[in-house]
Amino acid sequence: MITDYQYRKSWSLFPTGVSVLATENNNQFFGMTANSIMSISLDPKIIMVSVGNKRTIIEYLKKDKEASVSILSKDQIDVADFFSNTDNKDNSKNYFEYKKNIFYVKNSLCHFFCKIIDSYIIGDHTVFSLNVLDMKLEDKEPLIWYKGNLNNKIL
Ligand SMILES: Cc1cc2nc3c(=O)[nH]c(=O)nc-3n(C[C@H](O)[C@H](O)[C@H](O)COP(=O)(O)O)c2cc1C
Numbered sequence: 001m002i003t004d005y006q007y008r009k010s011w012s013l014f015p016t017g018v019s020v021l022a023t024e025n026n027n028q029f030f031g032m033t034a035n036s037i038m039s040i041s042l043d044p045k046i047i048m049v050s051v052g053n054k055r056t057i058i059e060y061l062k063k064d065k066e067a068s069v070s071i072l073s074k075d076q077i078d079v080a081d082f083f084s085n086t087d088n089k090d091n092s093k094n095y096f097e098y099k100k101n102i103f104y105v106k107n108s109l110c111h112f113f114c115k116i117i118d119s120y121i122i123g124d125h126t127v128f129s130l131n132v133l134d135m136k137l138e139d140k141e142p143l144i145w146y147k148g149n150l151n152n153k154i155l
Contacts, residue, residue, distance in 0.1 A: 015146040018076075020083045020105045021049050022096070025060045025069040029096050030104060032057045033084035035145050036125075037069060047112060050125045056086070061116060061128055069112045069130065070105035073140040077150045079105060080143060102134060105152035109140040 003030055022031040025104035036050035047069055051058050061067065079095060096107045104111035121127075144151055 006075055012146070012148050014131075015144055017147050018072045018080050018143045019151065020070045020072065020079065020095075020108070021051070021057065021061045021067060022070070022103065022105065023057065023065055029092050030057045030060050031081045031083040031095065031105065032108070034069075036137060040129070046117070047114060047130045047132060049130065050122075050130045051128060052125055053121065054124075059124060061119070061126075063116055063119065065116050065129075066101075067114050067116055068102070068104040068112065069129055070108035071110045072105070072143040073107065073109040073138075074143050074151065076107065076143055079108075080150055082143075093095075109142055110137045111135060 003049065007080045016035040019034050019037050020031045021037070022029055023029070023036045032055055034049055034051070038048050040046050040048045049069065051061065056146055082092070082095065095105055096103050102113045104113060113129070113134040114132050118129040119126050119130045
């Protein structure tokens with residue numbers, strides 16, 4: 001019998017970067033801290049994101065909608081905390097850069113601006129495929145999620 005504790009603990013030993021998945025609805029931005037992301041195709045450039053079916057953002061993630069994935073830098077612990085908190089879904093505008101209809105988290109290490117092309121439900125999550133339309137990379141160090149902590153030392 002595999003316990004949830006065992007399963008979670010095992011995955012907590014797999015270090016990842018940290019991103020914010022964001023979309024826009026009625027002139028308001030919705031963001032969610034996410035580490036279940038990966039690049040799944042180079043040509044075309046497609047990112048996969050896994051979102052819990054009970055997350056607030058999920059009702060705004062529809063086919064053909066635009067969404068951004070911002071990879072957070074080492075000094076953005078406050079941003080990861082903000083977008084992982086259920087109570088912080090309003091007043092998030094200050095965290096975003098909004099230029100020529102492109103939106104992403106300010107000061108991130110890298111952002112990808114995308115269009116949602118597909119989704120499918122797997123267990124208690126929905127996996128979204130995002131086609132990358134635009135991106136920008138900055139010369140910064142990444143924020144790391146490891147052992148359930150941000151910027152914990154990897155030994
Ligand atoms: C480092 C980190 C990574 C996370 N990654 C994911 C993820 O990939 N998918 C997901 O659905 N939730 C993820 N979460 C949890 C969501 O960020 C969090 O449950 C959500 O923002 C809570 O707001 P809500 O209740 O309004 O949806 C992560 C949280 C943290 C701290």
